[in-house]
Amino acid sequence: MPLTHIDTIARVNYSEIDKMGVVYHSRYAVWLDVARTEYLRQAGMTYRELEELGFFLVVGDLTMRYHRPARYDDEVRVRCWVRDVASRRVTFAYRLTDAVTGVLLVSAETRMLSLNHQFHPTRIPPEVLALLQPAADPA
Amino acid sequence: MPLTHIDTIARVNYSEIDKMGVVYHSRYAVWLDVARTEYLRQAGMTYRELEELGFFLVVGDLTMRYHRPARYDDEVRVRCWVRDVASRRVTFAYRLTDAVTGVLLVSAETRMLSLNHQFHPTRIPPEVLALLQPAADPA
Amino acid sequence: MPLTHIDTIARVNYSEIDKMGVVYHSRYAVWLDVARTEYLRQAGMTYRELEELGFFLVVGDLTMRYHRPARYDDEVRVRCWVRDVASRRVTFAYRLTDAVTGVLLVSAETRMLSLNHQFHPTRIPPEVLALLQPAADPA
Amino acid sequence: MPLTHIDTIARVNYSEIDKMGVVYHSRYAVWLDVARTEYLRQAGMTYRELEELGFFLVVGDLTMRYHRPARYDDEVRVRCWVRDVASRRVTFAYRLTDAVTGVLLVSAETRMLSLNHQFHPTRIPPEVLALLQPAADPA
Numbered sequence: 001m002p003l004t005h006i007d008t009i010a011r012v013n014y015s016e017i018d019k020m021g022v023v024y025h026s027r028y029a030v031w032l033d034v035a036r037t038e039y040l041r042q043a044g045m046t047y048r049e050l051e052e053l054g055f056f057l058v059v060g061d062l063t064m065r066y067h068r069p070a071r072y073d074d075e076v077r078v079r080c081w082v083r084d085v086a087s088r089r090v091t092f093a094y095r096l097t098d099a100v101t102g103v104l105l106v107s108a109e110t111r112m113l114s115l116n117h118q119f120h121p122t123r124i125p126p127e128v129l130a131l132l133q134p135a136a137d138p139a
Numbered sequence: 140m141p142l143t144h145i146d147t148i149a150r151v152n153y154s155e156i157d158k159m160g161v162v163y164h165s166r167y168a169v170w171l172d173v174a175r176t177e178y179l180r181q182a183g184m185t186y187r188e189l190e191e192l193g194f195f196l197v198v199g200d201l202t203m204r205y206h207r208p209a210r211y212d213d214e215v216r217v218r219c220w221v222r223d224v225a226s227r228r229v230t231f232a233y234r235l236t237d238a239v240t241g242v243l244l245v246s247a248e249t250r251m252l253s254l255n256h257q258f259h260p261t262r263i264p265p266e267v268l269a270l271l272q273p274a275a276d277p278a
Numbered sequence: 279m280p281l282t283h284i285d286t287i288a289r290v291n292y293s294e295i296d297k298m299g300v301v302y303h304s305r306y307a308v309w310l311d312v313a314r315t316e317y318l319r320q321a322g323m324t325y326r327e328l329e330e331l332g333f334f335l336v337v338g339d340l341t342m343r344y345h346r347p348a349r350y351d352d353e354v355r356v357r358c359w360v361r362d363v364a365s366r367r368v369t370f371a372y373r374l375t376d377a378v379t380g381v382l383l384v385s386a387e388t389r390m391l392s393l394n395h396q397f398h399p400t401r402i403p404p405e406v407l408a409l410l411q412p413a414a415d416p417a
Numbered sequence: 418m419p420l421t422h423i424d425t426i427a428r429v430n431y432s433e434i435d436k437m438g439v440v441y442h443s444r445y446a447v448w449l450d451v452a453r454t455e456y457l458r459q460a461g462m463t464y465r466e467l468e469e470l471g472f473f474l475v476v477g478d479l480t481m482r483y484h485r486p487a488r489y490d491d492e493v494r495v496r497c498w499v500r501d502v503a504s505r506r507v508t509f510a511y512r513l514t515d516a517v518t519g520v521l522l523v524s525a526e527t528r529m530l531s532l533n534h535q536f537h538p539t540r541i542p543p544e545v546l547a548l549l550q551p552a553a554d555p556a
Contacts (some may be wrong), residue, residue, distance in 0.1 A: 013315065014325075014435055015308045015443065017491060021436040022260075026172075029165035030293045037291065037351075047292075050352045059164040063167040063202045069258070073315075073326045074434060118210070119159075152454065153296055154304065154462075158350060160297040160421045169432045176430065176490075186431075187490045211297060212454075212465045298536075303476040307443035331446070337442040341480045376538075397437075397486070 002133035005081035006039045011097055012074045022069030028096065029062060035080035036092045036110070042130040044092050050128060053093045054117055057124075060089065061111040065105045075099035085132045090092050093137065141272035144220035145178045149182045151213045161208030167235065167245050174219035175231045175249070183272040187269060190196045191201055193256055196263075199228065200250040204240060214238035224271045226262050232276065281409035282360035284317045287377055290352045300347030306384050307340060313369045314388070319329065321409040328406060332395055335402075338367065339389040345382045351378035363410045365401045366392045371415065395406035419550035423456045424496035426516055429491045438443040439486030445523050446479060451499065452497035453509045453527070457477045458544035460548040467545060468535065469533055474541075477506065484521045505531045506539050 010031045018024045040047050051059065070076050077099040084091040089111055096106040116122040124132070149170045156164045179186050189196065209215050215235055222232040228250055235245040255261040263271070288309045294301045318325050326336065348354050354374055361371040367389060374384040394400040402410070435441045457464050467474065487493050494516040497534045499506040506528060513523040541549070551555040 011312075012168045013308060013312050015311055015441050017436050018431055019197060019434050019436055019438040020197075024432050025201060026168035026432065029168070030291060033293055034291050036287075046351060056159065058159075059205060061177060061202070061204050062164060063200070065200050073324060114207075150451075151449060152451050154302050154450055157292055158295050158297055163293050164338040165293065169296050169430060171434055173428075173430050185490060212463060297476075298473060302444045305478060307446070311443075334437060336437075337483060339482050340442060340482070341478070343478050344476060359551035 002135070003039065003043050004135040005079050007134070007136045008075045008078045010034070010078060012070050012072055012076065013095075014072065017072050020063050020069070022071055025064070025066060026118060028064060028108065031076070032080070032092070032095070032108055032110060035078040036093060038130070039048050039082075040090070045128060045131060053125060055122065055128070056115045056117070056126065057090070057112040058115055059110050060113040061110070064106055064108040066106055067092050068137050070080050070096075070098070075083050075091065079138060081134050081135045081138055083109065083134060083137070085129065085134050086120050087129075090124065090132050095112050141275040142178065142182050142275070144218055144277045145174065145181050147177050147217045147219070149173070149175050149215045149217060151209050151211050151215065153211065156211050159208070161186050161210055164203070164205060167203060167247065170215070170217050170235070171219070171231070171233050171249060172246055174217040174233060178221075178231070179270070183241065184267060184270060191199055192264060194255070194261065194264065194267070195254045195258075196229070196251040198249050199252040201241055201247070203247040205245055208235070209235075209244050215244060218275045219276060220277055221271050222273060222276070223246065224273055227260050227266075229263065229271050280413070281317065281321050282413040284313065284320050286313050286316050286358070287352045288312070288351050288356060290348050290350050290354065295350050297365055299346070300349055303342070303344060306342060306386065309356050309374070310358070310372050310386055310388060311355070311370055313333065313356040313372060315400055315416075316346075317358050317360075317370070318409070323406060331398065331403060333403065333406070334346070334393045334395070335368070335390040336393055337388050338391040339340045340386070341395050342384055342386040344384055348374075348376070348383050354383060357416060359413045359416055361387065361412060361415070365375045365408065368410050369400065419552070420456065420460050421461050421552040422546070422555045423452065425452050425455050425497070426533040427451070427495060429489055429495045431489065434489050436496050437486070439488055442483060442548065443533060444484065445481060447526065448493070448513070449497070449509070449511050449525055449527060450494050452495040452511060456497050456509070457548070461526045470542060471533045472542065472545070473534070473536075474507070474529040475532055477525050478510060479525070481523055481525040483523055487513070487515070487522050493522060496555060498552045498555055499549050500526065500551060500554070502510065502540075502551055503541050505538050505544075507541065507549050
């Protein structure tokens, strides 16, 4: 059965907050990376293996909308799923919520491009494409 | 005369690149922050002063499109201007190019929201609004 | 029974490695922060609570020795314990090993200073001191 | 004439401070990297060129002592010099001061190890050694 979405949890560390006491906006992008890495692992192939096959999936577009701030020592749930897939690109979507209250914090999307190790666009190999099944936005 | 745009230069440090030898995608967001901070300084008010007046300008939306990668030790020109302004928000736009070759690397936009120190939306004060004149996209 | 040490696990993310494919040296300091935060939580008081009591524990000295590099997607075990404690300071020690092979990666120490919210040195409160029992270096 | 020391200036960005409003302690390590990179450039060889010759200089030991905090938007002078050099390692020392007041903020040292691209210890090549003249601690 294809994966519909995965969840990871991030605990906000002191290094991630700014003087407003909330997570600095660019740091959420790292949690998105952690989440899509776990997505691939749970789908059946690690990103490390994908690179060893001769491919990169690089971020071509990033969008983040900040609804509410996460604060120091909060636990944040990062939900990640595949929104769209084509022969040379895949779009991951993300919804970050407070792991205790469920309040929506951030919604985000990354469009990933398939490149070979010379950084040229290339088709996602079939065995990887098979793991990347688009799913409806989860609840 | 209102400011049409400002330029800052960032030199790519080893801490900013990943194993592909290129800048990790989220780090460009820090350079955007440096750029809009310098925009305000050159327009006539530092962000530190703006906070001391009781205001925050926080990122409500971030979009980045990655055209070409910046590599270790490259110098990157970050051009920043105001694209749009309203009573409670301002949109900064950015274009990052290789400082030597002029090649386009990243285009980006941040929509900033005006908040008071209780994190409630509030009008941008008139003396700040006066500094934030929208400009056509520069060459 | 006082805590002798705690263990946390960090998975190396793409954002943490440099073009040698190994963790950039300063990022280990963040894992040390995560580890001593978990130490306090397991000892019985979160660092957030300690700040709410009016105290900061800030890093006065940091030393790190790099034995072997951690690589992308590796899992790293961070062992943390209290090496020494006095009325106004506490020294945490750390040993980072590959979570699978046990190979030593980094040894580190942070001397933390107790400050009040005006950043003046101050005695660690007794209820916190009671949680910070020095332990012999663990195996 | 051999280089005795170099100075670089870092302006504290919002991304570098924590909720105490001061620079998060690990971020100074990045400024040390910027400083020694500029040292090499001014001495006559970029670190990029050194890597292209088949060498890495990696951090084997890092020590930082935090005297006073740098705050948001402050300018920090990073002074860097070679304290000691041997056939397979070089020690850089650093003193960070407030660029306006001259107040000492951080003193630091990094012992760098010469490795080949298989990560084995190797002699620093003579043309690089010639650039790395130890100097007395500058004023």
